[in-house]
Amino acid sequence: MDTPVALVTGASSGIGKATARGLLQRGYHVILWCRTTASAHDTAATLRRDEHSAALDTVAADLTDFTAVRRAAKDLKAQYNQIDVLINNAGVLKKERATNEEGVEETFAVNYLAPFLLSHLLLDPLLRAANATGEARIVNVGSDAHRGAVNFSADAMSDGDAGLTAYMQSKLALVLFTNELARRLKPTGVTVNCVHPGVVATNIWRGPGLLSWLVRRIQWFLNSPETGAEGPLYLATSSEIEGVTGAYFDGTDRTTPSIAAFDEKAAAELWDRSMELVDLDPNDVSYNHDRI
Incomplete structure (x- = not known):
């Protein structure tokens, strides 16, 4: 395709939808990567109508389900020879502890393992885009909340706390992953960067819990999704x-980022454990380009 292709996860609302727009x-x-078929359909219909554009496709897969992520990535690779931009935007803040399969x-x-897995699964079309155009981009939507996770350890992936603690740990892991993947891909033309979009009024603050209640009470002080999307769009498209x-x-x-984001020992342990957990x-x- 002559038109550059961008994949956005968590595209049904908030920053993801604004970024897609x-x-x-x-x-x-x-x-548009959305959790359900219904949300993908509704989002695509809205954007087609508002933007008068048919340049949209949809993927429906729950990012907690790594088998579904693999299946969706396989379908994408069959449809798209090249992907120019991958924006790992989807994020959650679970108030109570829950685990996947x-x-x-x-x-x-x-917030972390799905981007880790998806970035690996889509390396081939990203590398082809970089080979053809000189550059492809991975954009990880992080958070300055990673600065609070000073006691991060790889154990948090399987037996850590839920709520804000788990959220902070996941965002620190995303920064560590960004740094390491960027290092590994540097010779290829695939760039990897991380962006804090600000504190944005999105669906992540829905549900029970004191933190969600407090944020909803002051939501008029928060950034709009459109403002939150400025950073991801800049990293995805700017020539600067x-x-x-x-x-x-x-x-x-x-x-x-925080000092913890430069912890090479934590990064190495995180990488190895992540490969195990997503079965890579x-x-x-x-x-490198030898894989394509």
């Missing part, structure tokens, strides 16, 4: 950051 307005063909706490599964990789942004401003064999994974 912005990509359409910039001339991208957009793949692999026994992983669901906040950690959606061509070649920039392994960086952390607050909106459109490059900044420095390190011997089968290559981070």
Whole structure:
């Protein structure tokens, strides 16, 4: 396809939907990754109507279900030879502890392990795009909440707490992953960056719990989804950051993540444990153009 292709997870509402809209307005063909078929259909219909664009496809898969993620990624690779942009946007904040089929706490599964798995599964079309155009981009939507997870350990993936603690740990893991994947992919032209979109009024604050109640009470002070999407859109499309990789942004401003984000020992332990939990064999994974 001559039109650049961008995949956005968590695209049915909030930052994801606003990001998808912005990509359409910039001339991208957009793949909406939503949790359910109904939400994917509704979101696509709204965007087609509002933007007068048919440059949309949909994927319906629950990111807590790694088998479903694999199935969806396989279908995408059959349909798209190249993917220019992958935006790992989907995020949750589970108020009570729940685990997926692999026994992983669901906040950690959606916010970190699903991006880890999906980025690996879609390496081939990303590498082809980089080979053809000079660059492809992975954008991980993180949070400055990663600065609070000073006691991060890889054990949090399977037996950590739920709620805000799990959320902070998952976002720190995402920054560590961004840095390491960027290092591995640097020679290929596939860049990997992480962005804090600000505190945004989205569905993540729905549900019970004191934190959700407090945030809803002050939601008029929060960023709109459109404002939250400015950072991901900048990292996905701007020529100003061509070649920039392994960086952390607050909106459109490059900044420095927490000290914990540079912990090489934690990053190495996290990477190895992540490969196990998503059932990837390190011997089968290559981070260069030889794989395509």
